[in-house]
Amino acid sequence: MVGDRYGASDGGDYDRGTVSAVTARVPAKVNLQLSVGPRRSDGYHDLVTVFHALALFDEVTVSPAEADSVSVTGEGAGSVPLDSGNLAARAVAALVEAVGPGVRDSPGVTIEIRKRIPVAAGLAGGSADAAGALVACNELWSAGLSSRELAEIAGQVGSDVGFALLGGTAIGLGRGELVTPALATGTYYWVLAFAAERLATPAVYAACDRLREARAASSGAPGDASGSPGVAGPPALNTRLMAALRSGDPAELGPLLSNDLQPAAISLLPGLRRALAAGGENGSLGAIVSGSGPTCAYLARDGKHARDLAVALTGTGVCRSVVTVTGPAPGASVISAPADGRPVSQP
Numbered sequence: 595m596v597g598d599r600y601g602a603s604d605g606g607d608y609d610r611g612t613v614s615a616v617t618a619r620v621p622a623k624v625n626l627q628l629s630v631g632p633r634r635s636d637g638y639h640d641l642v643t644v645f646h647a648l649a650l651f652d653e654v655t656v657s658p659a660e661a662d663s664v665s666v667t668g669e670g671a672g673s674v675p676l677d678s679g680n681l682a683a684r685a686v687a688a689l690v691e692a693v694g695p696g697v698r699d700s701p702g703v704t705i706e707i708r709k710r711i712p713v714a715a716g717l718a719g720g721s722a723d724a725a726g727a728l729v730a731c732n733e734l735w736s737a738g739l740s741s742r743e744l745a746e747i748a749g750q751v752g753s754d755v756g757f758a759l760l761g762g763t764a765i766g767l768g769r770g771e772l773v774t775p776a777l778a779t780g781t782y783y784w785v786l787a788f789a790a791e792r793l794a795t796p797a798v799y800a801a802c803d804r805l806r807e808a809r810a811a812s813s814g815a816p817g818d819a820s821g822s823p824g825v826a827g828p829p830a831l832n833t834r835l836m837a838a839l840r841s842g843d844p845a846e847l848g849p850l851l852s853n854d855l856q857p858a859a860i861s862l863l864p865g866l867r868r869a870l871a872a873g874g875e876n877g878s879l880g881a882i883v884s885g886s887g888p889t890c891a892y893l894a895r896d897g898k899h900a901r902d903l904a905v906a907l908t909g910t911g912v913c914r915s916v917v918t919v920t921g922p923a924p925g926a927s928v929i930s931a932p933a934d935g936r937p938v939s940q941p
């Protein structure tokens with residue numbers, strides 16, 4: 595329990611009967627740096643990462659109902675689980691668990707997810723939906739959880755959910771759930787190339803472990819205690835990348851983008867190598883696999899360059915489709931208030 599003061603009796607004097615629905619908007623992300631440490635005993639990997647939220651949003655609407663349900667429409671909707679495996683449903687369950695069942699003002703809750711973020715694409719779309727469900731239910735039920743309390747619940751739901759709450763540009767530590775805003779200026783213009791295929795995050799981490807083991811075996815290097823040989827010490831934040839973010843200059847940032855999961859993603863989908871090369875051939879400042887992939891992210895000089903790059907990449911036929919997006923984008927935010935006229939609270 596987070597605390598009794600967030601229980602149902604803390605709902606203020608508004609009439610719960612008039613609250614119909616709350617909608618939250620949540621961003622996709624790319625990792626500007628993704629440094630992966632050895633596999634831990636719990637199966638996760640310690641990370642040093644720089645998250646960057648992108649203006650490509652899912653929307654999550656929650657409303658009181660007789661029974662729990664999840665519905666999904668839009669990009670890749672057919673492959674999102676609708677049962678308790680759904681990350682947004684798990685987030686709501688974790689919130690109820692933390693605050694207490696009295697927080698709900700109805701027997702069930704309807705979660706409607708409108709997807710623009712592709713599924714299993716390395717853009718943390720499922721985590722975004724979980725973050726959206728958290729802020730929306732916090733508002734719907736007037737639960738009054740602070741951003742710190744929401745971040746704590748987010749960390750239990752998934753490694754990227756905390757960042758989806760925060761948005762902007764942020765440093766992630768631990769398994770990614772410990773996030774701190776980073777000093778960054780300016781707007782960055784990106785092209786995202788969506789692949790026809792999907793990659794499951796656990797499979798990409800496992801491939802990363804295998805590649806490291808193979809490399810260590812061939813070089814004769816001894817393994818470490820964690821069972822992940824070939825990892826030279828704990829990962830560290832790239833201070834040059836942080837300086838580039840402070841300068842706001844995309845030409846400085848482009849060559850510093852890095853992702854330890856990229857070789858693993860390429861080993862599973864070799865076509866990604868060609869997709870990344872097409873970025874350089876068409877003038878991108880930097881090209882990288884986003885998170886565990888297979889989406890590729892290309893950094894452009896400005897909006898016009900991004901549009902030109904998108905057209906050029908489409909012409910190469912290396913991907914299913916492309917979009918242009920800017921970053922950083924805000925984290926999960928309530929965009930439509932309850933119908934009872936209460937002001938929207940900011941956690």
Ligand code: C5P
Pocket residue numbers: 637638639640641751752753754768769770795796797799
């Ligand atoms: O935390 P989340 O559920 O998003 O993680 C999905 C999977 O990705 C984990 O089960 C694990 O296999 C892998 N993972 C990892 N190390 C991390 C984050 C995720 O190994 N830091």
